[in-house]
Amino acid sequence: MKSHLLTVICFFIAVAMCSADNGNISSPTEFRPQKFDVLRYEATLDFTKAPSAEMRGECTTSLRWLDSTNLIYRFHLRGLTIDSAFMDGIRVSPQFAADSLNAISHYEVIRTLPIKAGDTSRLLIYYHGVMTAEPGGAYAWGGVLSRQGTLYAMGVGFTAPYVSTTQHWLPCYDHPSDKATFHASFLVPKDYFAASNGILTRLVEGDTAIYEWEHDIPCATYLLTFAVDKYVPLNFSASVPAVVYSKPADTNSTRISFSRLPEMIACFENRFIPYPFEKVGYVNTPTGAMEHQTMISFNTSLSQSKNTVNSVAAHELAHQWFGDLVSPLDFRHVWLTESFATFCEALWADCAGVSGGYLKDMSDKLSRYLNSVAKSEGVIPIFDFPRKSPSSNYPETIYLKGAVVLGMLRYELGDSLFFGGLREYLTRHKYSIAATSDMKLVLEQISGKDLSQFFKQWIEMPGWPILTIDTASTSIGNNLKNLKIHIKQTQPASYGIYENVPIEFGFKQQKDGNYIYRMVTLSGTEQTFTLDSLPNFTAVTINEGPTVRALLQVTRITDVEEQNSPSKQAQLHVLPNPFSGSITVIFSTYSPNTAISVISPEGKTVFSEHYETDLGENSIAVPLPNLANGTYFVRVETGNERYSSPIILQR
Numbered sequence: 212m213k214s215h216l217l218t219v220i221c222f223f224i225a226v227a228m229c230s231a232d233n234g235n236i237s238s239p240t241e242f243r244p245q246k247f248d249v250l251r252y253e254a255t256l257d258f259t260k261a262p263s264a265e266m267r268g269e270c271t272t273s274l275r276w277l278d279s280t281n282l283i284y285r286f287h288l289r290g291l292t293i294d295s296a297f298m299d300g301i302r303v304s305p306q307f308a309a310d311s312l313n314a315i316s317h318y319e320v321i322r323t324l325p326i327k328a329g330d331t332s333r334l335l336i337y338y339h340g341v342m343t344a345e346p347g348g349a350y351a352w353g354g355v356l357s358r359q360g361t362l363y364a365m366g367v368g369f370t371a372p373y374v375s376t377t378q379h380w381l382p383c384y385d386h387p388s389d390k391a392t393f394h395a396s397f398l399v400p401k402d403y404f405a406a407s408n409g410i411l412t413r414l415v416e417g418d419t420a421i422y423e424w425e426h427d428i429p430c431a432t433y434l435l436t437f438a439v440d441k442y443v444p445l446n447f448s449a450s451v452p453a454v455v456y457s458k459p460a461d462t463n464s465t466r467i468s469f470s471r472l473p474e475m476i477a478c479f480e481n482r483f484i485p486y487p488f489e490k491v492g493y494v495n496t497p498t499g500a501m502e503h504q505t506m507i508s509f510n511t512s513l514s515q516s517k518n519t520v521n522s523v524a525a526h527e528l529a530h531q532w533f534g535d536l537v538s539p540l541d542f543r544h545v546w547l548t549e550s551f552a553t554f555c556e557a558l559w560a561d562c563a564g565v566s567g568g569y570l571k572d573m574s575d576k577l578s579r580y581l582n583s584v585a586k587s588e589g590v591i592p593i594f595d596f597p598r599k600s601p602s603s604n605y606p607e608t609i610y611l612k613g614a615v616v617l618g619m620l621r622y623e624l625g626d627s628l629f630f631g632g633l634r635e636y637l638t639r640h641k642y643s644i645a646a647t648s649d650m651k652l653v654l655e656q657i658s659g660k661d662l663s664q665f666f667k668q669w670i671e672m673p674g675w676p677i678l679t680i681d682t683a684s685t686s687i688g689n690n691l692k693n694l695k696i697h698i699k700q701t702q703p704a705s706y707g708i709y710e711n712v713p714i715e716f717g718f719k720q721q722k723d724g725n726y727i728y729r730m731v732t733l734s735g736t737e738q739t740f741t742l743d744s745l746p747n748f749t750a751v752t753i754n755e756g757p758t759v760r761a762l763l764q765v766t767r768i769t770d771v772e773e774q775n776s777p778s779k780q781a782q783l784h785v786l787p788n789p790f791s792g793s794i795t796v797i798f799s800t801y802s803p804n805t806a807i808s809v810i811s812p813e814g815k816t817v818f819s820e821h822y823e824t825d826l827g828e829n830s831i832a833v834p835l836p837n838l839a840n841g842t843y844f845v846r847v848e849t850g851n852e853r854y855s856s857p858i859i860l861q862r
Contacts, residue, residue, distance in 0.1 A: 236315050236317060237386045239314060239374040239386070240541055242386075247276055247384075248274060248275045249274045249390075250392070252381065252435075253395075254268060254271075254394070254395045255268065258437075259400055261357075261362040261400060262357045262361060262362045263362070264343070264355055266341075266342055268339070269335065269336065269337050270336050270338075270381060271333055271335045272284075272336075272384075273333050274334070276326055276327075276332065277329075279328045284384075285319050285320075287317045287318070287373070287384065288318060288378055288382040289373075290341070291339065291342065292338060293338050295337050296320065296335065297335045298332055298333070298334045303320050305320050306318065312372055313372050342364075343379055345371035345376055346371065347370060354368065354376040354379035355379045360440060361438060361440040362439040362440070363437065363440075363494075364379070364436045365508060366503055369604050370603055373385070375542075378432075381432070387431040388540055388541060389432075390430055390431050392426060392429060393409065393425075393426040393430055394425050396423045396424075397421070397422045397424070398419050401420060403439055403441055404420075405422040406439075406442060406494040406506055407422070407426075407436060407437045408430060408436065408504055409426025410490065428487075434535055435504070436508060440458060441458060442457060442495075444456055449472065449476045449491065450473070450476055450477065452490040453491040454491070454493075455469050455492075455494070455509075461514055461515055468513065468514045468517055468524070469514070471520070472521075474563070478525075478558065478559055479529055479532060479555065482630055487532065487535075490505050491528065493506070493507045493527075494508055495509055495510075495511040497510070498510060500524075500527045502535060505531075507524075507528070507530075509527065520559075520565060522556045529555035533552055534548030534551075536641060537641065538643075538645075540646040544646050546594055546670065547647065550609055553613060554617040556572060557572035557573050573614070573615060574815060576614050577615050578811065578839075579611055580607075580611035581812060585612075586840075587601060588602055589601060590673045590706075591608050593609045593612055593616065593669075595671070615761075618760055619759060623660075623665060628657055628658040631657055632657040635653050636650055639653060664711070669762070675709075676706075677700065677701050677702035677763075677764045678700060678701065679768075680753070681767075681769045682694060682695065682696050682697075690721070691744050692748070693741060694741070694745055696731065696742065698733055698740070699736065699737035700737065708736055710735070711732055713732055713759050713761050714730070714763065715729070715754060715759065716728065716729050716752070717751065718748035718751055719749050719751075728758070730756070730758065749848055750806060750808060750846075750848060753810070754813060755815055755816065764813050765814045766812060768810065768844055782798065783845075783855075784797040784856075788858050789858070790861075791860070792835065793832060793833060793835055794835060794858060795830055795832050795833070796830070796847065797828065798847050799827055799828045802849045803824060804823060805822050805847060805849040806847075806848040807831060807833060807846070809833070809846075817843070818833065824849065835860070841860060843860060844857055845857075
């Protein structure tokens with residue numbers, strides 16, 4: 212009786228400690244050290260009613276205590292009922308701790324008996340219920356879903372305040388900072404297949420089939436998954452085992468879509484380090500894609516497309532290095548996963564021999580970001596970004612802006628230091644976690660450069676440089692010119708002033724139509740550059756050269772004519788303005804040949820054509836389909852004269 216009373220007193224003391232310590236749990240956007248380290252999850256999951264989401268489960272969590280006092284183990288479980296729980300063989304009652312924002316709601320179990328730092332415990336939980344997804348109904352993405360006959364789990368949510376959604380099917384410390392190994396036995400109906408992380412170590416067939424998966428490499432909980440359907444495996448010959456699970460009806464198209472998977476693996480192994488896990492795995496699911504470790508959920512419609520370049524598959528494969536091998540400390544640092552995987556799409560474009568390759572892919576990302584994404588999501592940074600609508604847990608900004616920024620970092624460091632630094636980062640933090648500061652530190656140590664300003668202006672701050680450009684040219688004889696270029700930063704003050712901005716100018720030579728390129732580096736509010744001894748040129752491009760695509764926008768381009776230009780000035784009119792699909796360019800000239808170009812705000816030439824012109828006034832119709840709304844510049848180059856005028860596209 213005395214022993215029982217002491218146990219009751221200890222329990223209430225522990226509950227009080229638990230309540231006082233409640234603020235110390237990590238949130239999705241804040242890492243807080245815990246007094247435990249999860250080592251392993253071992254689960255038996257009864258999905259015999261699949262594709263229904265009704266289930267029963269038991270999960271044993273093995274953990275190591277990092278302290279010997281005030282020992283509280285915290286875990287997440289959402290939408291399911293706990294039947295009973297036992298810690299080290301003693302029955303316990305997990306206490307639910309809610310928060311008003313629903314971001315850190317969790318259960319807590321108190322270890323009341325004395326224990327030493329370094330000792331381990333095992334928590335066994337029996338539970339049941341109907342697995343659910345993040346809020347959003349038909350638009351829900353993260354959590355457990357049953358669609359088109361497939362029961363499957365997606366590891367993160369786009370709108371869920373808790374971000375990681377493995378807690379919808381597994382009791383776990385559902386935060387990326389604590390990685391653990393994983394073993395699961397899936398009980399499914401006859402003729403169904405259960406795909407999951409790691410290696411399939413055991414299969415028992417019968418009216419109830421049992422699939423046993425072992426992943427003996429630490430994994431963040433948001434990268435755990437399962438998919439249950441009537442799958443068949445498609446194996447590919449690569450440097451590591453590679454398999455794609457498909458429904459029988461989709462096997463032909465899936466095999467075609469993934470026919471270059473071995474090339475993808477080799478492409479990234481050559482740039483980074485050897486593939487770090489037991490297998491490369493994909494599974495077709497009604498929604499996706501998601502980079503679950505060794506078992507990527509992949510949208511079935513993409514597999515049905517027969518697109519052999521399959522850049523989405525390459526994106527998710529790249530995550531196995533950036534996000535899986537090295538995971539983010541918390542979800543503020545998710546640019547370390549998404550920006551890098553999107554950048555790797557451009558690397559794959561080169562490996563795959565896509566027309567235009569790396570630079571064309573980067574140009575497309577830059578254009579989409581400036582002309583569409585920044586307008587719809589707002590101007591936000593790629594590190595520690597806001598998550599409220601129109602943003603989300605995974606805004607497109609961190610994909611597109613992040614990829615362009617990494618391309619600039621590649622230019623800043625050069626290929627040897629950039630890729631060498633990434634290899635060191637992946638090796639140093641292998642099977643562990645990292646923060647933005649860890650990436651910066653490694654690259655600084657490898658390169659010997661101070662990257663503080665680079666990380667501040669491109670990664671931590673919103674925005675980009677917005678430029679006005681004024682030029683003046685002077686003939687120096689022998690068909691050569693000197694060109695003065697005055698560049699001024701005009702972006703809002705909240706964006707800051709950018710340093711070391713690479714701006715590549717291209718000049719189309721009059722003699723042969725080939726381009727020559729000159730790079731200038733802008734630092735400070737405004738700066739004037741002189742480019743000496745340029746051959747006579749008929750057109751100028753900005754940010755379209757063979758070197759880099761910089762994150763910048765041009766809002767004005769003006770020309771001051773050469774000293775020996777004809778005195779009679781051409782009058783340039785563009786109608787209508789604003790326009791919705793095509794324009795008419797009206798101007799006067801004394802030259803039989805005229806070039807008309809249309810330039811986007813980021814300096815990309817979106818239209819260019821040469822025309823035979825009459826002496827005097829000309830009126831030329833210019834079609835401009837498939838452009839995004841925004842401000843553009845019409846440039847007319849006729850004889851020795853160049854004129855430009857802003858136009859606005861509104862649809």
